[in-house]
Amino acid sequence: MKKTMTTTAGNPISDNQNSITAGERGPVLMQDYQLIEKLAHQNRERIPERVVHANGSAAYGKLVITEDISKYTKAKVLQKSEETKLLLRFSTVAGERGAADAERDVRGFALKFYTKEGNWDLVGNNTPVFFVRDAYKFPDFIHTQKRHPQTNLRSNTAAWDFWSLSPESLHQVTILMSNRGLPKSYRHINGYGSHTYSLINEKNERFWVKFHFKTMQGIETITDKEAEEIVGKDRESNQRDLFENINQGNYPKWSFEIQIMTEEEALACSFNPFDLTKVWPHSDYPMIKVGELTLNENPKNYFNEVEQASFSPSNVVAGIGFSPDKMLQARIFSYPDAHRYRVGTHYEMLPVNRPIVDVKTYHADGAMNYDQKDISDAYYEPNSFDGPVEDKAFEEPALKIEDTYAKRYDHRESNDDFSQPRALFNLMNENEKEQLFGNIARAMDGVPLNIINRQLELFGKIDKAYKMGVKKALGI
Structure with a gap:
C-alpha cells in the first residue's frame, strides 16, 4: 500500500516535481505554498512576540456541519454530520502582549480545524474587509499602528496620514470607527474568513466562497468612555470574560455560513471579487447555512496552547483552495515564515499545531525537531526505498488566468535531457x-x-x- 507524501500540516501532495507557474514557461506563483514550504524548511535545517495580533485569547471547541453542501465541496470537514475539533484564537491587531483588551481595534478570528485530512486553518478577523488590498502595502500599514521610532508612542497622525493617502482603506476605517470597533467581548463578535477561497467538489468543479461565523450571542459593543473605565480596572477584560464563561459551562456559539460565487459569475462581477476591501452583496450572493461552531474547553497552558499556536491560510485540505486575492497569496507565504522564525522551524510538531493525521515529509533536522522517525534509506525523494510519494488524486483543477492556466507543469514532458x-x-x-x-x-x-x-x-x-x-x- 503506497504512502502518500504530505505537507507538514498533513495535507496530501499531488506533485512533488513541478512548481506552479503562470504558463508552461511563465514565472512561479506565490500561492505554491508547497514549494515555499520546501525552500523555507531547507533554509532553516542548520530559535518572540507576534508582529501583529500579539495580544490574544483562545479556546477549543467543535464544528458540526448540519447542512449538505457536497455540491460545492468534497472536503470531508464540510460534509453533513461531520464533527471536527478546533482551536479559535481571538486577538487585537496593534497591541503588544499585555496591551489592554478593551481598545478600539480590529479583532483577529483565527481557526485551526483538526480534520481527518490534515489541518485546515482559517485566519480571519471580525470584519469582512481589510485596510489594504495589496500585501505590498501591509508592512507600511502595520508600521502606522505600532509605535513611533523616536517617542515610542502610538501615533494618531501616522494612522490617519496613511488612511488619508489610501482610499482603499475607507471601508475598513468606517467599520473600525463605528460601534463595532469596540466589542463588548470576544463572544459578541462575528468572524470572517475575509478572503475569497475556493471550494472544489467531486467533479473537480471550482466555486468561489466567503466564510462567515455569526455570533449567536448577538453583536454587543461598548463606547469609548465605557472602554476607558474598563481598562482602568481590568486590562484583560476579554480574556477574563471568555475563560470564565467557558469555565462556567456558558459555551459561546457561532452560526457557520457561506456565500458562493461561480467562476462565470466572478467574470461578470461589477467589482473584483478577490479584492479584500470589498464585500459580496448578500442580495446577489445570499448566505447559505452550513453548521454551528461551539467553544467548550479552555486551554490548560496558555504558553503551550495559545502563545505557540500557529495559524496559516496555507493549511488547506482537499476540497478547499485559494483564489487570486493578492493579500491571501502573500499571507500563504508570510504566515508560515513568521512561525518558523517566531516559534521554530518545526513549529507544527508542537501538540497544539500538530495534525491528527500522520505527517510524512522529507524535511530534515533544524530547530525543534523532536520527531523520532523510523530508520530508513528513504530520506529524499524520488527514491527506490518505499518512501512517501505524491498522489495525483489530490491535484486541483487548473486555475484559468486570462489566456493561460496556473498549474504544475511537468518540466520533463517537453524537455530534451539527452x-x-x-x-x-x-x-x-x-x-x-x-x-x-x-x-x-x-x-x-x-x-x-x-x-x-x-x-x-x-x-x-x-x-x-x-x-x-x-x-x-x-x-x-
Missing part, C-alpha cells in the same frame, strides 16, 4: 571517455544493481557507447 550531454560526450577523446567510465564505476561502489541498471538505461539514451563503457568498467 542531446546536450550527447554533444559533450562526443567532444571527449577516447582517453577522456575511459576516465569518465572509471570515475562513474568507482562512484557507484555499493549501489544496488537495480539502481545501477536504471542509470545505465539513461546513459544509453545519450549514446550506446556511454552505457557499454560504464557497464564494462563496472564489470557487469
Whole structure:
C-alpha cells in the first residue's frame, strides 16, 4: 500500500516535481505554498512576540456541519454530520502582549480545524474587509499602528496620514470607527474568513466562497468612555470574560455560513471579487447555512496552547483552495515564515499545531525537531526505498488566468535531457571517455544493481557507447 507524501500540516501532495507557474514557461506563483514550504524548511535545517495580533485569547471547541453542501465541496470537514475539533484564537491587531483588551481595534478570528485530512486553518478577523488590498502595502500599514521610532508612542497622525493617502482603506476605517470597533467581548463578535477561497467538489468543479461565523450571542459593543473605565480596572477584560464563561459551562456559539460565487459569475462581477476591501452583496450572493461552531474547553497552558499556536491560510485540505486575492497569496507565504522564525522551524510538531493525521515529509533536522522517525534509506525523494510519494488524486483543477492556466507543469514532458550531454560526450577523446567510465564505476561502489541498471538505461539514451563503457568498467 503506497504512502502518500504530505505537507507538514498533513495535507496530501499531488506533485512533488513541478512548481506552479503562470504558463508552461511563465514565472512561479506565490500561492505554491508547497514549494515555499520546501525552500523555507531547507533554509532553516542548520530559535518572540507576534508582529501583529500579539495580544490574544483562545479556546477549543467543535464544528458540526448540519447542512449538505457536497455540491460545492468534497472536503470531508464540510460534509453533513461531520464533527471536527478546533482551536479559535481571538486577538487585537496593534497591541503588544499585555496591551489592554478593551481598545478600539480590529479583532483577529483565527481557526485551526483538526480534520481527518490534515489541518485546515482559517485566519480571519471580525470584519469582512481589510485596510489594504495589496500585501505590498501591509508592512507600511502595520508600521502606522505600532509605535513611533523616536517617542515610542502610538501615533494618531501616522494612522490617519496613511488612511488619508489610501482610499482603499475607507471601508475598513468606517467599520473600525463605528460601534463595532469596540466589542463588548470576544463572544459578541462575528468572524470572517475575509478572503475569497475556493471550494472544489467531486467533479473537480471550482466555486468561489466567503466564510462567515455569526455570533449567536448577538453583536454587543461598548463606547469609548465605557472602554476607558474598563481598562482602568481590568486590562484583560476579554480574556477574563471568555475563560470564565467557558469555565462556567456558558459555551459561546457561532452560526457557520457561506456565500458562493461561480467562476462565470466572478467574470461578470461589477467589482473584483478577490479584492479584500470589498464585500459580496448578500442580495446577489445570499448566505447559505452550513453548521454551528461551539467553544467548550479552555486551554490548560496558555504558553503551550495559545502563545505557540500557529495559524496559516496555507493549511488547506482537499476540497478547499485559494483564489487570486493578492493579500491571501502573500499571507500563504508570510504566515508560515513568521512561525518558523517566531516559534521554530518545526513549529507544527508542537501538540497544539500538530495534525491528527500522520505527517510524512522529507524535511530534515533544524530547530525543534523532536520527531523520532523510523530508520530508513528513504530520506529524499524520488527514491527506490518505499518512501512517501505524491498522489495525483489530490491535484486541483487548473486555475484559468486570462489566456493561460496556473498549474504544475511537468518540466520533463517537453524537455530534451539527452542531446546536450550527447554533444559533450562526443567532444571527449577516447582517453577522456575511459576516465569518465572509471570515475562513474568507482562512484557507484555499493549501489544496488537495480539502481545501477536504471542509470545505465539513461546513459544509453545519450549514446550506446556511454552505457557499454560504464557497464564494462563496472564489470557487469
